[in-house]
Every structure is written in structure tokens, then in C-alpha cells.
Amino acid sequence: xxxxxxxxxxxxxxxxxxxxxxxxxxxxxxxxxxxxxxxxxxxxxxxxxxxxxxxxxxxxxxxxxxxxxxxxxxxxxxxxxxxxxxxxxxxxxxxxxxxxxxxxxxxxxxxxxxxxxxxxxxxxxxxxxxxxxxxxxxxxxxxxxxxxxxxxxxxxxxxxxxxxxxxxxxxxxxxxxxxxxxxxxxxxxxxxxxxxxxxxxxxxxxxxxxxxxxxxxxxxxxxxxxxxxxxxxxxxxxxxxxxxxxxxxxxxxxxxxxxxxxxxxxxxxxxxxxxxxxxxxxxxxxxxxxxxxxxxxxxxxxxxxxxxxxxxxxxxxxxxxxxxxxxxxxxxxxxxxxxxxxxxxxxxxxxxxxxxxxxxxxxxxxxxxxxxxxxxxxxxxxxxxxxxxxxxxxxxxxxxxxxxxxxxxxxxxxxxxxxxxxxxxxxxxxxxxxxxxxxxxxxxxxxxxxxxxxxxxxxxxxxxxxxxxxxxxxxxxxxxxx
Amino acid sequence: xxxxxxxxxxxxxxxxxxxxxxxxxxxxxxxxxxxxxxxxxxxxxxxxxxxxxxxxxxxxxxxxxxxxxxxxxxxxxxxxxxxxxxxxxxxxxxxxxxxxxxxxxxxxxxxxxxxxxxxxxxx
Numbered sequence: 001x002x003x004x005x006x007x008x009x010x011x012x013x014x015x016x017x018x019x020x021x022x023x024x025x026x027x028x029x030x031x032x033x034x035x036x037x038x039x040x041x042x043x044x045x046x047x048x049x050x051x052x053x054x055x056x057x058x059x060x061x062x063x064x065x066x067x068x069x070x071x072x073x074x075x076x077x078x079x080x081x082x083x084x085x086x087x088x089x090x091x092x093x094x095x096x097x098x099x100x101x102x103x104x105x106x107x108x109x110x111x112x113x114x115x116x117x118x119x120x121x122x123x124x125x126x127x128x129x130x131x132x133x134x135x136x137x138x139x140x141x142x143x144x145x146x147x148x149x150x151x152x153x154x155x156x157x158x159x160x161x162x163x164x165x166x167x168x169x170x171x172x173x174x175x176x177x178x179x180x181x182x183x184x185x186x187x188x189x190x191x192x193x194x195x196x197x198x199x200x201x202x203x204x205x206x207x208x209x210x211x212x213x214x215x216x217x218x219x220x221x222x223x224x225x226x227x228x229x230x231x232x233x234x235x236x237x238x239x240x241x242x243x244x245x246x247x248x249x250x251x252x253x254x255x256x257x258x259x260x261x262x263x264x265x266x267x268x269x270x271x272x273x274x275x276x277x278x279x280x281x282x283x284x285x286x287x288x289x290x291x292x293x294x295x296x297x298x299x300x301x302x303x304x305x306x307x308x309x310x311x312x313x314x315x316x317x318x319x320x321x322x323x324x325x326x327x328x329x330x331x332x333x334x335x336x337x338x339x340x341x342x343x344x345x346x347x348x349x350x351x352x353x354x355x356x357x358x359x360x361x362x363x364x365x366x367x368x369x370x371x372x373x374x375x376x377x378x379x380x381x382x383x384x385x386x387x388x389x390x391x392x393x394x395x396x397x398x399x400x401x402x403x404x405x406x407x408x409x410x411x412x413x414x415x416x417x418x419x420x421x422x423x424x425x426x427x428x429x430x431x432x433x434x435x436x437x438x439x440x441x442x443x444x445x446x447x448x449x450x451x452x453x454x455x456x457x458x459x460x461x462x463x464x465x466x467x468x469x470x471x472x473x474x475x476x477x478x479x480x481x482x
Numbered sequence: 483x484x485x486x487x488x489x490x491x492x493x494x495x496x497x498x499x500x501x502x503x504x505x506x507x508x509x510x511x512x513x514x515x516x517x518x519x520x521x522x523x524x525x526x527x528x529x530x531x532x533x534x535x536x537x538x539x540x541x542x543x544x545x546x547x548x549x550x551x552x553x554x555x556x557x558x559x560x561x562x563x564x565x566x567x568x569x570x571x572x573x574x575x576x577x578x579x580x581x582x583x584x585x586x587x588x589x590x591x592x593x594x595x596x597x598x599x600x601x602x603x604x605x
Contacts, residue, residue, distance in 0.1 A: 027583050235539050249525040300546040301539045
């Protein structure tokens with residue numbers, strides 16, 4: 001019977017995602033929950049680390065250290081009676097599954113490649129451990145700053161004085177945080193240690209096949225929220241435009257790899273797609289520039305938009321980047337199933353066209369509602385027809401605006417330039433998405449031989465959800481996922 | 483609850499550090515967007531600029547007054563890398579115990595920005 005069980009790589013990726021999600025925003029309220037989840041996580045991390053063959057002294061020392069600094073029963077700080085943090089618990093569960101898989105199936109490595117894989121798995125586990133211990137210590141430090149110490153001779157029931165939250169007192173919080181600081185230093189030392197533990201570039205770089213669809217979907221939701229907020233933050237609007245611009249840059253790199261691999265028609269890409277991508281890229285940059293940092297709405301910048309943009313950039317960079325440069329087309333082709341990713345990106349650019357349309361509506365909409373403010377000198381500099389407006393209007397430029405910092409409301413007629421810029425972007429995006437819809441597939445997708453699955457799909461034991469030879473164009477059903 | 487003068491002073495210092503870091507990153511982002519002419523190509527500079535932008539916006543999200551409170555003139559003659567490093571130094575100068583919630587996320591973005599601009603020259 002076929003069972004689609006996650007691999008060790010996927011479990012480690014899940015674990016990394018969970019522990020990093022804790023870092024989203026660690027507050028005083030998270031401290032007790034993280035402390036409650038920590039002992040189980042530490043045990044599972046230690047078991048996973050010890051299970052990876054072959055055992056070396058440094059790893060054994062760290063794995064043993066995961067049992068806690070003291071003998072039973074209180075191995076990690078005093079117990080905390082809070083509900084365990086779900087992310088840290090999920091990360092611990094993933095590591096428990098890793099330990100189970102490795103214990104049942106792994107044998108001592110017989111080749112250099114297998115030894116490198118084992119070393120990489122150890123590093124991934126310790127990286128998760130490092131981040132989780134850092135987040136938990138941070139939460140406990142934050143928690144401790146909100147509590148007052150118990151002092152001899154002072155009644156505990158004083159109003160407004162909190163001695164503990166969810167069972168985590170000041171002393172407990174500080175003690176566990178201190179233990180975790182020490183562990184964190186040990187993990188950092190391990191990661192920075194032996195030269196043989198340096199990760200290799202290229203072959204072991206794992207791209208989670210589910211990550212790109214996930215981050216693209218998350219990006220669409222976040223961008224939609226930003227663009228339809230009332231009012232949106234100017235920072236978030238500029239952030240959306242810049243992220244869309246980056247999406248086009250990554251798309252160019254991936255489609256270039258697809259053309260080189262014969263997944264899409266090479267000539268069609270060179271003649272039809274590349275120039276349109278470049279034009280749309282410049283147009284998104286112009287739209288981003290029409291929302292400068294000096295301009296404001298009543299809404300502040302939101303961490304939500306920043307984080308979604310970061311995830312989008314990271315999800316794409318996993319495919320296109322090699323260190324601080326670009327990955328070669330051949331390396332990109334090894335990392336992902338190019339036909340599938342090409343289809344995903346085409347759909348994402350289609351959604352980007354709709355977002356471009358919204359950018360054309362926003363300037364006048366916000367100005368009519370009296371929600372955009374900007375320095376008068378900025379508006380004066382942007383005004384293509386200076387001197388037309390009468391001095392009776394508050395937002396009309398004055399001579400003194402060159403020097404002072406008077407902030408004024410932006411009037412609807414002053415948004416004409418931004419609207420025209422966004423309308424031009426809409427035209428560029430329409431031309432690009434239409435060209436993508438009619439771009440023929442390359443020779444690699446026109447053969448009658450079933451294409452080889454990517455390394456990732458092979459490792460998961462599943463076939464691509466679609467058969468590229470069913471279509472000769474990059475039609476919508478090309479990327480339909482089962 | 484009344485705050486002591488020392489606490490107020492530390493809070494002011496923390497806000498100043500955040501505001502100065504914002505100004506440095508704003509300048510760094512501006513420079514990175516102009517860095518398209520270098521041999522590594524405009525695409526990589528765009529990504530570097532976006533990473534600086536995220537660090538700047540994360541700071542503004544946790545301290546909305548950051549764009550207005552630095553009193554620091556936009557620095558000239560420094561590279562993106564210098565500016566990102568200087569912003570990190572400002573954040574390291576926040577008094578212990580006065581770190582705003584969400585600072586850790588801003589630091590993650592700042593570290594990514596530092597990684598992107600490391601070894602590249604823009605000024």
C-alpha cells in the first residue's frame with residue numbers, strides 16, 4: 001500500500017518552520033507556554049540528534065546536554081503549569097518523528113555523500129534547537145521583567161503586584177532562561193565548530209515543494225488585505241509594490257532556467273516574455289516610488305505585511321539564489337519541477353495584474369477621503385504644473401515650502417501622476433500575462449516520454465500532479481494540483 | 483503607576499536608538515535602489531533594497547514615531563553595508579530591559595539585510 005509519509009528532510013523543514021514562527025513576536029505572555037513546552041522539545045531534540053549515525057563526541061555531548069542541567073526530577077528548571085506553546089510542541093513532535101525514522105532505518109554512512117547528509121541532518125537539528133532555546137529564553141526574560149520579586153515581610157496579596165503568571169514565577173523564569181542561555185551558547189559553539197561540519201553548497205540544498213505555493217497564496221491574501229484596508233498604510237503599499245517587483249525578478253530567473261531546460265519555448269521566452277518582464281519590473285518600481293516614505297495615511301506600517309514579504313522573498317530565493325548570487329539554470333532545474341513552478345508563477349503574475357489595477361484606484365480614492373498627507377515641498381516637487389493652483393488652498397505650494405516641513409493633505413488632482421503610473425503598470429502586466437498564456441511549451445514538454453520527477457517529488461514517493469504533455473501552452477490547467 | 487526619571491531616560495534612549503536606526507536604514511534602502519549599475523545586476527540590488535526596507539518597516543511597526551524622532555541628518559559617504567551595520571549598532575545600544583516587543587523580528591530582518599549587502603559597494 002502506498003503511504004505518503006514525510007521524509008526526514010521534510011520533518012526537519014517543518015521543525016525549522018515551527019521554531020522560526022515562534023520568533024514572529026515573542027512577548028511576555030509567551031514565556032510560561034514556551035517554558036512548559038521546552039522539556040518535551042529538548043528530549044525529542046536530544047533523541048533525534050543522538051539517533052543520526054555515526055555518533056561523534058561533540059554531538060554526544062550536546063545530545064546528553066539536552067537532558068537538562070540537573071538530575072531528575074527537575075531536569076529543566078522548575079515545572080511550569082501553563083498550556084504548552086503549540087509551535088514548540090509541534091516542532092518537538094517533528095523531531096520525535098525524525099528520531100523514530102532515523103532509529104528504524106538509518107545505518108552508518110558508507111559513502112562520503114551519506115556522511116555529508118548525516119552531518120547536514122545534525123546541523124539542521126541543532127539549528128532548530130538553537131532558535132527554540134533562544135525564543136524560549138527571550139520569552140522568559142520578557143516574562144521576568146513583568147513580575148515583581150517576592151520580598152520577605154511583604155504581603156503577597158498586594159494589589160497590582162503579580163508574582164507569577166501561569167505558574168511561572170520570577171525565580172523560575174530567570175533560572176530556566178539562564179539554563180537556556182548556556183545551552184544556546186553550547187549549540188552556537190557546536191554550529192560554529194569543526195570545519196568538517198560546514199554545509200556544502202548545491203547538492204544538499206533542499207527546496208520544500210509545498211513552500212512556493214504556500215508563500216504565494218499567503219502573499220496574495222496579505223496583499224489583498226493591504227490593498228483593501230481602510231485606509232492602507234503607505235509603507236505597506238510601497239512594500240507590496242516592491243515585493244511584486246521582486247517577484248518579477250525571480251520569475252525572470254526561473255523562466256530563464258525553464259527556457260534553458262526546454263520546459264518552455266526558448267525563442268518565445270527571449271522575444272515575448274523577457275522584454276515584457278523587464279517593462280513590468282520597471283513599472284512596478286515606478287508605482288512603488290509614487291508612495292514615498294514622506295507620505296502617510298492614518299494607518300501605521302504593519303508587521304504582517306513585512307513578514308509576508310519576507311516569506312515570499314525567502315520562498316523564491318530558495319529556488320533562485322546560490323549564496324549571495326544567482327543560482328545557475330542547471331542548479332535551479334535540479335531543485336524544482338520547472339513546469340510546475342512556471343505555472344505557479346504565471347498564476348501569481350495574473351493575480352499581480354489585479355493588484356496593479358487596485359493601485360490605479362487607490363491614490364484618488366484615498367485623496368478624496370482626505371486620508372493622504374505629505375510634505376508640501378514633496379508635492380511641489382512632484383507637481384508637473386507648478387503655479388497653477390491658487391494660494392488660497394492650504395495644500396498649494398508656497399515659496400517657504402522648499403525649506404520648511406509643512407505637512408498638508410493631498411488633494412485628488414495631485415494624485416493624477418500616481419494614477420497614470422499605475423495605469424501604465426496595468427497595461428504592462430496585461431501584456432505580460434497575455435504573452436505568458438500563449439507561450440508555447442518547450443521541446444522537453446512536447447515529447448511522449450513521461451518526464452522524470454524532480455528530486456523532491458521522487459523523495460516523497462509522489463508523481464507530479466499534472467502531465468505537461470497534455471498541453472502545448474502554459475494554460476491554467478497545467479498547474480492544477482491534485 | 484509613576485515612572486522614575488531613570489526609567490524615562492532609558493525609554494527616551496531606546497526611542498532615539500530606534501529612530502536613528504530607522505534613518506540609517508532609510509538611507510541604506512535609497513542607496514541600494516540606486517545600486518543597479520553595478521556588475522552584480524539590478525536584480526540583486528533590488529532584493530538587497532527590499533531586505534533593508536523590511537528591516538526599516540519592522541522598526542516602524544514597533545515604534546511608529548521612528549521616522550520623525552531621530553534628529554539625525556541622512557548620513558552621506560557611507561555604503562549600504564556601513565549603514566546597515568550602523569543601524570545594528572544603534573539597536574544594540576537600546577538599554578537592557580527597554581527593548582520593545584517585536585524587536586527580535588526586526589533584528590532577524592536586519593540580519594538578512596546585512597547578509598544581502600555584505601561585500602557589495604554602494605554609495
